[in-house]
Amino acid sequence: REPSKDAVKMSLRAEKETSGGKRRLAQDLYRIMNQDTKKAGFSLKPSKEDSMERWTIKLFKFDEDSNLAKDMLVLGLEHIELEMSFPEQYPFEPPFVRVSRPRFKRQTGFVMNGALCMELLTNE
Numbered sequence: 001r002e003p004s005k006d007a008v009k010m011s012l013r014a015e016k017e018t019s020g021g022k023r024r025l026a027q028d029l030y031r032i033m034n035q036d037t038k039k040a041g042f043s044l045k046p047s048k049e050d051s052m053e054r055w056t057i058k059l060f061k062f063d064e065d066s067n068l069a070k071d072m073l074v075l076g077l078e079h080i081e082l083e084m085s086f087p088e089q090y091p092f093e094p095p096f097v098r099v100s101r102p103r104f105k106r107q108t109g110f111v112m113n114g115a116l117c118m119e120l121l122t123n124e
Contacts, residue, residue: 006045007033013052021090025052028091047083056100057082077102 010030017023029044029052037043041061047054060079062069072080081101087093 021088024091025086053086055084
């Protein structure tokens with residue numbers, strides 16, 4: 001599989017980064033961008049072309065029998081959009097993840113104002 005233009009840019013950026021965290025982030029993004037993400041059911045890109053610290057992720061492939069897939073069908077939604085922000089200490093600290101679209105009408109045990117609350121995404 002031929003790397004995309006964006007993936008090549010990310011690879012070059014990884015070589016130029018001086019901090020270990022940003023170099024690792026660029027390498028991780030490059031590896032992901034070289035995969036068939038559409039087949040895996042998602043797409044991603046940095047939120048701003050000149051910044052790697054925040055990514056926009058679209059999830060669009062779900063188990064058809066799941067309640068989520070059924071709700072999305074009823075609401076006419078094609079994807080769920082996440083925003084992932086990476087701290088300076090990445091990969092030793094987890095990213096902050098929130099659901100940006102669709103907006104939840106109420107808070108649940110795992111989502112507070114779009115922010116995903118789960119042990120996997122905390123320092124403790």
